[in-house]
Amino acid sequence: MLDTAIIGGGPAGLAAGLYAVRGGGNVCLYEEMFAGGQIVKTHRIDNYPGISDGPDGYALAARFEEHAAAFGLKIEYGPVTELVLNEDPKHFMFNGERIEAKTVILATGASPKTLGIPGEKELTGHGVSYCATCDGAFYKNRTATVIGGGDTAISDALYLAKLCKKVYVVHRRDALRASAILADAALKTENIEFIWNSVPEAFLGEGKLSGIRLKNRVTGEVSELSTDGAFVAVGVVPRTELFAGQIALAENGSVITDEHMETSVKGVFAAGDVRNTPLRQVVTACADGAIAATYALEASRVK
Numbered sequence: 001m002l003d004t005a006i007i008g009g010g011p012a013g014l015a016a017g018l019y020a021v022r023g024g025g026n027v028c029l030y031e032e033m034f035a036g037g038q039i040v041k042t043h044r045i046d047n048y049p050g051i052s053d054g055p056d057g058y059a060l061a062a063r064f065e066e067h068a069a070a071f072g073l074k075i076e077y078g079p080v081t082e083l084v085l086n087e088d089p090k091h092f093m094f095n096g097e098r099i100e101a102k103t104v105i106l107a108t109g110a111s112p113k114t115l116g117i118p119g120e121k122e123l124t125g126h127g128v129s130y131c132a133t134c135d136g137a138f139y140k141n142r143t144a145t146v147i148g149g150g151d152t153a154i155s156d157a158l159y160l161a162k163l164c165k166k167v168y169v170v171h172r173r174d175a176l177r178a179s180a181i182l183a184d185a186a187l188k189t190e191n192i193e194f195i196w197n198s199v200p201e202a203f204l205g206e207g208k209l210s211g212i213r214l215k216n217r218v219t220g221e222v223s224e225l226s227t228d229g230a231f232v233a234v235g236v237v238p239r240t241e242l243f244a245g246q247i248a249l250a251e252n253g254s255v256i257t258d259e260h261m262e263t264s265v266k267g268v269f270a271a272g273d274v275r276n277t278p279l280r281q282v283v284t285a286c287a288d289g290a291i292a293a294t295y296a297l298e299a300s301r302v303k
C-alpha cells in the first residue's frame, strides 16, 4: 500500500512528489497524459524565483519532472478511475489494477473556461483555440484575437504579437486584470489593439473562423470583427470531475482545504490550481504541493 498517491503531474503534483520521496514515503504520482500541467502551454515563465532566463513552460516542467525523478519519484501515466476517498485505505483503479493508499494528494489542476457562445464548439480547432503556444504558429503574419484581460490573455497577446500581423484583445471592461508588467508591455505593443468593454456574442464562419460578433457593453453596439484566429483566455475551471461529491468544494468549484492543504476528508489533500486559492502561479502551486506532501506523509504515519 502506498503512503501517498499523488494524482496529477503539474507543478503542484511534481513538487508534492519531490517532497514526499525526500520525506521517505512510499509514493507514486499518477498523471493522465504528460507531466507539466498547464505550464506546458506557457511560452515564457518569468516569475519563478531563481530562474530568470524565462524558460518556456515545457522546459520548466521537464526540469521539475527530472528533479523529482532524480530523487526517486515514480510516475505512472494513464487515467485514474473509480477514485474512492471516503474509505480507508483510499483506493482507485489504474490500468486495470486496484491501487490503495493511506493518503491522497489531489493535484488535478484546472482547464480553460469556455464562453458558451454560438459557434464556439463547432469552430474549436478551426480557428478557435484555448492555447496560444500550441496554435499561435497557424496565424503567422495573419490576424488573431485574444478574449480576456487576465495574465493568460495578455501573455498570449504578447506572444501572438511576435508572430501575427495584428492582434486584437477583446476585454469586457476598460481595465486589465493582468499584472502590471504584462499589461504595460501589451499596451505599448504597436500591433496589439484593445477593444474595451466588449464581449463576444458569436464566433462566425462555416467550417473555419472568419470573425467574431462583438457587443459593446456600454453602448450596446453590435459589430463584426474580422479575424483568422481567436484565443479564448477567460479563466480556468478546477478539474474535480474525478472526485465530485466526495469532498467539500467552494462555490467556484474548487477544493476547500485548510492551511495543511487537507480537504474535508481526513487523509485527502489538494494542491495547486484545483484548490480554492487566491493566486494561481507556478510558485504557489509548488508551495501547495510541498505543504500537502509534508502533512500527507505525517498523516500516513499515524494511520
Ligand code: NAP
Binding pocket: 047, 115, 147, 148, 149, 150, 151, 152, 153, 155, 171, 172, 173, 176, 177, 199, 233, 234, 235, 236, 278, 279, 280, 281
Ligand atoms: P483570470 O485571471 O481569471 O482572468 C480571466 C479574464 O477573463 C478576466 O479579465 C475576466 O474579466 C475575463 N472573463 C472571465 N469570464 C469572461 C466571460 N464570460 N466573457 C468575457 N471575459 C471574461 O484567468 P487567467 O488569466 O487564465 O489566469 C488564471 C490564473 O493563472 C490567475 O491566477 C493568473 O494570475 C494565473 N496566471 C499567471 C500567469 C503569470 O503569472 N505569468 C500567466 C497565466 C496565468 P474581468 O477582468 O472583468 O473579471
